[in-house]
Amino acid sequence: MDFRNYKLLNFSVMGDLRGNLVSLEENKNIPFCIKRVYYIYNTSDKERGFHAHTRLEQVAVVLSGECEFVLDSGKSREVIKLDTPSVGLYIGIGIWREMRNFSSNCVLMVLASEYYDENEYIRDYDEFLKFKGIK
Numbered sequence: 001m002d003f004r005n006y007k008l009l010n011f012s013v014m015g016d017l018r019g020n021l022v023s024l025e026e027n028k029n030i031p032f033c034i035k036r037v038y039y040i041y042n043t044s045d046k047e048r049g050f051h052a053h054t055r056l057e058q059v060a061v062v063l064s065g066e067c068e069f070v071l072d073s074g075k076s077r078e079v080i081k082l083d084t085p086s087v088g089l090y091i092g093i094g095i096w097r098e099m100r101n102f103s104s105n106c107v108l109m110v111l112a113s114e115y116y117d118e119n120e121y122i123r124d125y126d127e128f129l130k131f132k133g134i135k
């Protein structure tokens with residue numbers, strides 16, 4: 001089975017004449033307890049990511065601009081473009097991700113279910129396939 005452990009989350013937008021407002025709440029529209037928030041900005045044309053996580057769940061939201069995520073389950077790859085703050089990309093464990101095509105104004109915010117721990121990263125693609133039981 002090719003288990004795609006990721007999905008797009010469409011957030012409710014509370015918009016009026018003053019502008020739009022999106023609220024993110026742990027265990028409500030974010031499907032985990034939020035232990036960490038980080039954001040990427042001043043982006044370049046360089047690709048990022050190239051890793052998977054063994055314990056970490058994340059939701060990525062582009063607050064400004066756009067970028068692309070390449071998501072790889074080990075059996076299939078899919079490209080997802082994020083270009084609106086009203087949509088989040090949930091990525092569960094065991095998904096290899098690459099981020100690319102950042103617009104110059106891109107601000108990418110990531111909500112994470114765990115504190116930063118380099119030991120739960122898989123940064124080698126062959127090791128990722130072994131983790132998935134594919135290789």
Ligand code: TYD
Pocket residue numbers: 036038040048049050116
């Ligand atoms: P890195 O994993 O290379 O970023 P990306 O996944 O976007 O390719 O992280 C860049 C640096 O920041 C690296 O030295 C690890 C560090 N870092 C933290 O200290 N805390 C964090 O929460 C994150 C995500 C990264």
